[in-house]
Amino acid sequence: MELLVVPLxxxxxxxxxxxxxxxxxxxxxxxxxxxxxxxxxxxEKVEDPVTRRFFRASTLAWTREELKALVEATLRTYLPEEEQEEVH
Structure with a gap:
């Protein structure tokens, strides 16, 4: 499944x-x-009310696997592999 990340x-x-x-x-x-x-x-730890509502709604609406796919798509978009540094 290919996810599209909405530009911010x-x-x-x-x-x-x-x-x-x-x-x-x-x-x-x-x-x-x-x-x-x-x-x-x-x-629950998020101070910004809009972000808190979004995070809560996300965890209620999507499965963990779907959220993981979304997070991975976000990383591919905003942190391409070539920018990933080696951990020392």
Whole structure:
């Protein structure tokens, strides 16, 4: 199943890309996927009410496998393989 990632507004796209690049310095790609999934499932800890509602709705509407596919598609879009750094 191929997922399309909806483009973000430039400001949010840059924030997401910067965050993923920072995390990629210390995590493998699989660790990044698991970390992002954990963030989704920890929706109660999110301070921003819009993001919290989105995370909660996402975890209720989609299965874990579907969310994992979405996270992987997001990583492919905003952190291409060539930007993944080696973990030392």
């Amino acid at each position: 507004q430039p400001r949010f796209e840059q924030l997401l890309t910067d965050q993923l690049r920072r995390l990629a310095k210390t995590m493998t790609r699989e660790q990044l996927v698991e970390f992002r999934l954990k963030q989704l499932y920890d929706w």
